[in-house]
Amino acid sequence: MTLSTESTRFLEDLKVYLLASGKNEQATNEIVLELEDHLIEAEADGKSVRSITGESPAAYIQSISHEMAFDSKQAFWTIMQVYLGASSFLYLQNLLNGTTTYSILLVGGFLLISAVYLTTLALLFRQDALRDTARPRLLRYGIHGSVHLLLIVGLLIVNGLIDSPKITLSPSVGWLIGALLIAWILITAWKTKTWILPIAVFVFFVPQLLLLFVFNLSEITAVLVSYVLTSITIAVTFIRSSKNSKAD
C-alpha cells in the first residue's frame, strides 16, 4: 500500500532532520520504518498524518529527536569522509606534480573547513526539514557551497603567504598514502553504495594522465580538460540519481 504525499514527506523530513542532527543511522531508520508502518495502518483507517504528529509536525519531529542520543562516532567518521574525499583531489594532484610537502596550516585548515562545511550544511538540512513548504531552498545550498569553495581558495592563498611548520613526505611514502587514500575512497563508496567520489577521482585523473603522458599535452591543458570532464560527470550523476530517487 502506498502512503499519501503528506505522510511520505513527513517521513522524509523526519529522516533528514534526525540524520542532520547526528543521530545514529540505524536508530533513525528504525523509527522511520516504525512510523511508516503506523501511517500505513492509520491511513487505511481513514486517518491523516496529523493523527501522529498533532497540529505541528515540526514540534513532533523535534520531540522524537530530543529522545535520541547524538552519535559522536558516526559524526566523526562523516567529517573524516568529507575531509579525505575533498582533500584527495588536492593530494593526488600534488602527487602527480611531484609535490609532497604539506604545511600544518593547510592540513589543519582543510580539516576545519570540512567540519564547518558539514555543521552548517546539517543546519540548513534541519531548517528545511522543519519548513511547511516542500521545496528545498536551492539558492541557499548554492551560496553555502560557494562560500566554502572560496574558503578553500582563501586557505590556499594564505598558505602561500604565511610560513608554518611543514611535513615533507618521501616519494615512496607519498605514493603509499596516495594508494591508501584511493583504497579508503573505494571502501567508503562500497560501504555507502555511493560511487560519485571514485567516479569523479577517476574522471579527473585518468584523462589527465593520458593527455600528459600519451598525447604529451601541457600540464595546464590536461588539468583544464580533466576539470571540465569531472564537472560534467558530477552534474550528470547528480541529475540521474535525483531522477532515480524521484522515480522510487
Place this chain on the structure above:
Amino acid sequence: MSSTQMLKGILDGCLLALIAEEEIYGYELATKLKAYGFSDIGEGTIYPLLIRMQKLGWIEATSRVSPSGPKRKYYSITTSGAEELTAFKERWQYLSTSVESILKEDD
C-alpha cells in the same frame, strides 16, 4: 496544569501496563490507549516515550515482518520494566487515594 499535561505524566505507567499484558506494536498500542479513553493525546505521542523507555531498559523491541509491508517492531516488558510498573502502581494508588479523600471531603 491542563488535562493533557496531567495525562502525559502518567502515560509511561499506562504504556508499561499495556506492554506487560502482551507483546504489542505501536499502532495497536495507540489504538488501545484511545479505547481506554486517552483520546486527547495524539497517537504519535507514544513513540518518543517508547524510545525513552527502551533507553531506560524498561522495555525491549523485536522486529518481525508485518502483513502491511515493512518490518514491525513488537515491544515486551523487561524485569526492570516490571519493577517500575509495580512502583508506578503503588505511586498511583497512593495518589488516587489521597485525591479521592480530598474530593470526598469537598462533597
